[in-house]
Amino acid sequence: MKYREMTVDDLQYVVEKNIEYYNTVEECCWTYEKAYKRIHQVLTMEDSMCMIQTDQDDNITGYLMGYFKEYDDIRGYFLEEIVIFVGHQGKGYGTDFLKHLEKVVNENNASIIELNSVNDDRHINFYSNLGFYPVSNFVMMGKFME
Numbered sequence: 001m002k003y004r005e006m007t008v009d010d011l012q013y014v015v016e017k018n019i020e021y022y023n024t025v026e027e028c029c030w031t032y033e034k035a036y037k038r039i040h041q042v043l044t045m046e047d048s049m050c051m052i053q054t055d056q057d058d059n060i061t062g063y064l065m066g067y068f069k070e071y072d073d074i075r076g077y078f079l080e081e082i083v084i085f086v087g088h089q090g091k092g093y094g095t096d097f098l099k100h101l102e103k104v105v106n107e108n109n110a111s112i113i114e115l116n117s118v119n120d121d122r123h124i125n126f127y128s129n130l131g132f133y134p135v136s137n138f139v140m141m142g143k144f145m146e
């Protein structure tokens with residue numbers, strides 16, 4: 001697989017493929033505008049690093065987006081989203097992508113990759129195979145407003 005940094009020129013294609021996956025496979029209701037805004041927001045933030053994965057024929061097979069974070073003692077990378085597009089999943093592409101990400105994060109002097117995973121067996125299996133594990137010192141919290 002080949003990798004390059006994502007630019008605003010990739011947005012239209014990435015947004016369309018993102019919507020194709022989430023709205024057809026996961027029955028979500030993304031509009032183009034909302035999906036564009038979500039990805040554009042991460043792409044253009046300070047210390048953002050977003051990447052495109054292509055196969056040997058230069059077809060775009062997926063993308064990931066995230067950003068570097070500063071802590072008092074270390075630098076980290078927060079992976080906001082990784083999506084392997086419809087027709088390309090389950091072929092090892094996501095695994096290859098995260099291995100590549102680890103390399104790039106390391107080259108950028110960051111020592112941890114953090115992410116929020118969907119809490120189901122497939123996702124936990126995917127990330128666990130790459131050495132990720134649930135942390136015990138934090139728990140994600142949320143609250144819907146009434």
Ligand SMILES: CC(C)(COP(=O)(O)OP(=O)(O)OC[C@H]1O[C@@H](n2cnc3c(N)ncnc32)[C@H](O)[C@@H]1OP(=O)(O)O)[C@@H](O)C(=O)NCCC(=O)NCCS
Binds near residue numbers: 092094125
């Ligand atoms: C999750 C995802 C990035 C994994 O990439 P991939 O190339 O499909 O995965 P790989 O072939 O490298 O690894 C296979 C493992 O990934 C997981 N996996 C495969 N397809 C998946 C899917 N549609 N959703 C969730 N996990 C999936 C399984 O654990 C699988 O192992 P198994 O074959 O033993 O069941 C990819 O399937 C995807 O983009 N899913 C939809 C978007 C998503 O859920 N992103 C992550 C948000 S936390």
